[in-house]
Amino acid sequence: MKGDGVVIAGAGQAGFQLAASLRAEGYEDPIALIGEEPHLPYQRPPLSKAFLAGQQEADAVALRPGAFYEQHRIRLMTGEKAVEIDRAAQRIRLASGASIPYEKLVLAVGARVRELPRNGAVYLRTFDDAVELKQRLESAGDVVVIGGGFIGLEVAAVARSLGKSVTVTEAQSRLMPRVVAPIISEFYRELHTSHGVKISFGPDASSRPADLVVAGIGVIPNVELAAGGGLAVADGIVVDEFLRTEDPNIYAIGDCAAHPNPFAGGRVRIESVQNAVDQARAVAAAIVGRGHPYRAVPWFWTDQFDIKLQMVGLSGGCDRVVTRGNPESGKFSVFYFKDYRLIAVDSINRPGDHMTGRKLLAAGSQPTPEQCGDESVDLKSLV
Amino acid sequence: MSIFGRKTQETANIIYISHTGDTHQIAVPVGDSVMEGAIKNGIDGIVAECGGSCMCATCHVYVDEAHLALLEPMDDTETEMLNATAAERRPNSRLSCQIKVTQAIDGLIVRMPETQQ
Numbered sequence: 484m485k486g487d488g489v490v491i492a493g494a495g496q497a498g499f500q501l502a503a504s505l506r507a508e509g510y511e512d513p514i515a516l517i518g519e520e521p522h523l524p525y526q527r528p529p530l531s532k533a534f535l536a537g538q539q540e541a542d543a544v545a546l547r548p549g550a551f552y553e554q555h556r557i558r559l560m561t562g563e564k565a566v567e568i569d570r571a572a573q574r575i576r577l578a579s580g581a582s583i584p585y586e587k588l589v590l591a592v593g594a595r596v597r598e599l600p601r602n603g604a605v606y607l608r609t610f611d612d613a614v615e616l617k618q619r620l621e622s623a624g625d626v627v628v629i630g631g632g633f634i635g636l637e638v639a640a641v642a643r644s645l646g647k648s649v650t651v652t653e654a655q656s657r658l659m660p661r662v663v664a665p666i667i668s669e670f671y672r673e674l675h676t677s678h679g680v681k682i683s684f685g686p687d688a689s690s691r692p693a694d695l696v697v698a699g700i701g702v703i704p705n706v707e708l709a710a711g712g713g714l715a716v717a718d719g720i721v722v723d724e725f726l727r728t729e730d731p732n733i734y735a736i737g738d739c740a741a742h743p744n745p746f747a748g749g750r751v752r753i754e755s756v757q758n759a760v761d762q763a764r765a766v767a768a769a770i771v772g773r774g775h776p777y778r779a780v781p782w783f784w785t786d787q788f789d790i791k792l793q794m795v796g797l798s799g800g801c802d803r804v805v806t807r808g809n810p811e812s813g814k815f816s817v818f819y820f821k822d823y824r825l826i827a828v829d830s831i832n833r834p835g836d837h838m839t840g841r842k843l844l845a846a847g848s849q850p851t852p853e854q855c856g857d858e859s860v861d862l863k864s865l866v
Numbered sequence: 867m868s869i870f871g872r873k874t875q876e877t878a879n880i881i882y883i884s885h886t887g888d889t890h891q892i893a894v895p896v897g898d899s900v901m902e903g904a905i906k907n908g909i910d911g912i913v914a915e916c917g918g919s920c921m922c923a924t925c926h927v928y929v930d931e932a933h934l935a936l937l938e939p940m941d942d943t944e945t946e947m948l949n950a951t952a953a954e955r956r957p958n959s960r961l962s963c964q965i966k967v968t969q970a971i972d973g974l975i976v977r978m979p980e981t982q983q
Contacts, residue, residue, distance in 0.1 A: 527915040528916075528917060528919065529917065542906065543898070543902055543906075546905075546917075547905065547910065548905075548907075550905055550908055551908060554908060569908075584903075617973075662902075669900065756915065756916060756917070757916075760915050764983075782921070784916075784919060784921050786919070790944065791919075791920075792945075793921070808883075832942070834942050834943040834945075834946035834947065835942075835946045837946070838946045838949055838950055841950070
């Protein structure tokens with residue numbers, strides 16, 4: 484009810500950002516930030532990169548120190564799971580039995596790993612997973628990584644950098660098959676094999692014993708809380724362009740939110756830091772009365788060995804790709820088109836192209852494939 | 867409750883000045899970034915959305931002239947990302963996630979811009 488403030492279910496990147504942004508927007512009512520994990524809100528990217536490699540300490544993974552929440556009057560409740568929404572009474576019940584009233588409820592409940600029907604494989608999603616994986620890596624001689632997507636390849640790169648014998652098995656015929664063009668898949672196949680990672684493709688590739696088997700085969704959105712409350716779910720919690728569910732007092736943001744996205748041309752879930760942060764900001768603005776449709780340009784990155792792949796836009800459904808620069812030089816970008824419209828840019832060692840790509844997509848500019856592939860054309864001038 | 871503890875180690879002093887003039891001197895562990903020194907010590911004015919991956923330009927700072935030349939030169943990614951800062955880019959603009967704290971920059975002064983987004 485009015486004055487009960489905002490309750491945020493989920494204390495990950497999106498939940499944290501929402502709490503922080505609400506206070507930054509001048510919101511004065513109570514904020515409760517409820518997280519299932521027993522840790523301060525933390526960022527996930529380092530768990531498959533610097534933290535896993537032992538180059539970053541645990542305290543660098545937390546998004547803010549504990550004092551931040553007290554200073555900003557954010558009631559952080561860790562180790563608590565929201566289990567039932569009573570929409571009529573506007574209360575949320577926790578597994579521990581507590582019932583918390585809300586004026587607005589935001590579901591930032593994220594996703595959980597998809598698991599293979601087998602024992603023994605280790606997964607990587609949470610801080611505790613990363614701590615365990617780090618320990619297991621230390622004593623492992625050979626490592627098999629099931630899944631040639633971002634998580635699998637980042638783990639493979641870390642394991643190989645630690646001197647382990649590493650094999651990646653990918654069920655499709657190329658690496659990162661749903662998200663990058665074949666020319667980038669090939670660049671990464673060469674990158675990994677040149678570092679001594681063995682890669683095998685095909686549906687039967689995954690059966691192989693090893694000291695350590697790590698699986699990175701995607702995540703499933705946590706829709707159960709929303710569904711239990713009678714809210715529509717369809718590969719995520721269904722929301723509109725303002726990130727509201729059908730209940731005007733309930734929003735969903737981050738990895739769990741199935742939202743209409745102009746860059747996807749339809750409803751999607753985006754699993755990224757950028758999406759979590761920007762959706763949190765959008766809902767904070769909405770709650771203080773400055774709502775706007777969510778139209779943030781999606782961007783993403785992956786770090787494998789010493790290469791950073793910067794991605795902007797969403798390339799799914801592309802019908803044409805153009806390369807700018809030469810992959811052999813280790814500096815190139817790929818521009819993705821659909822119906823002659825630029826929809827995404829992937830860049831390796833060409834951060835200028837990445838930043839121009841963000842501007843082009845934000846502005847809805849229509850450079851031609853020929854212009855994008857022609858290095859004598861200054862893309863900034865086409866924004 | 868929190869397992870995010872820390873071993874003690876060598877530090878260098880970094881001075882953070884907000885756009886309104888609030889000044890804080892922090893002993894930041896050598897090897898941490900200037901950004902981490904701010905975040906871990908509750909200094910407002912540095913946002914660091916991407917956690918230090920040189921992808922978001924929300925850790926933008928203005929570095930004092932005396933220390934600017936002592937910093938490691940910026941790489942291409944930082945150079946390009948600095949074009950995306952919310953506040954004006956100046957010759958002494960740097961991304962604080964890319965400034966590693968060392969004894970050589972003890973006494974570094976960074977001024978936070980009015981906005982990071």
